[in-house]
Amino acid sequence: MKIVLGRAADALNRLGLGDAAFRGFQRLQAWGASSRVTGLPPAYLRVLTAGSPDPGAFVHVGQVAARTFMALAETHGVRLSAEDEILDFGCGCGRVAGPLAGMTPAALHGCDLHQRLIGWCRANLAGDFVVSRPTPPLPYAPGRFALVYSVSVFTHMHEPQAAGWLAELARVTRPGGLALLTFLDERLPGGAALEPRLSAEGFVVRREGAEGSNLLCGYFTADGLARRAAPHWTLLEHRPSDLSGIGQAIAVLRRS
């Protein structure tokens, strides 16, 4: 089913109709699952952030990501206290920020381009959530955060945009702090289809014309991401998409 939808999206994108059709598809997905689930964002907001209205998957991925990020921070020597601050870059409607807030004494911040998603976070979650701009800078002082994480955001960026945000996240992270970034890799069917170019270049974009939409997918190899993150970041570890538990690869980067 995913492959068929992917091919349909490719075809619509070639015709220049990708974004409009995708928005219609998202509305339909939400409409088909419109019943409210207590404590969770409405179906349309779940579709916007998670690509599906499925409440079980929303909760599961959020919890696994939050637990994995806390364990990775500990493993790499970032022990968070009440004086520390964490940033969720592109937080959506708090799929990860919601569960993570209860797992750390640190103060949680989230930013996103989308007013409605941030509105839901502000009304329902612990933390400080702001609407940010599509290009740097973020509204935070240099070196403010001990930990920055971002789920399914670098997955929808062109290369220059990704490079700009890697530098900006470095600016707001303190030296020695960590960034935990999810990315699409060569082990996913979409990435495998881009081989051997993906291995050779370390980054390839699919559905190039759909900038600003989740239809555009940027695939990295871990080496390709590490090269683009330098000199601000050093790659400490990476979990491939099939082993991460959240369906995307995770890069653990240390701020130089």
Ligand SMILES: C[S@@+](CC[C@H](N)C(=O)[O-])C[C@H]1O[C@@H](n2cnc3c(N)ncnc32)[C@H](O)[C@@H]1O
């Ligand atoms: C696929 S959703 C993932 C949301 C959330 N991280 C999650 O995993 O549930 C991508 C999110 O990134 C946000 N986003 C994309 N580019 C951004 C940017 N430059 N600055 C802030 N947010 C951005 C989008 O508005 C969207 O909410």
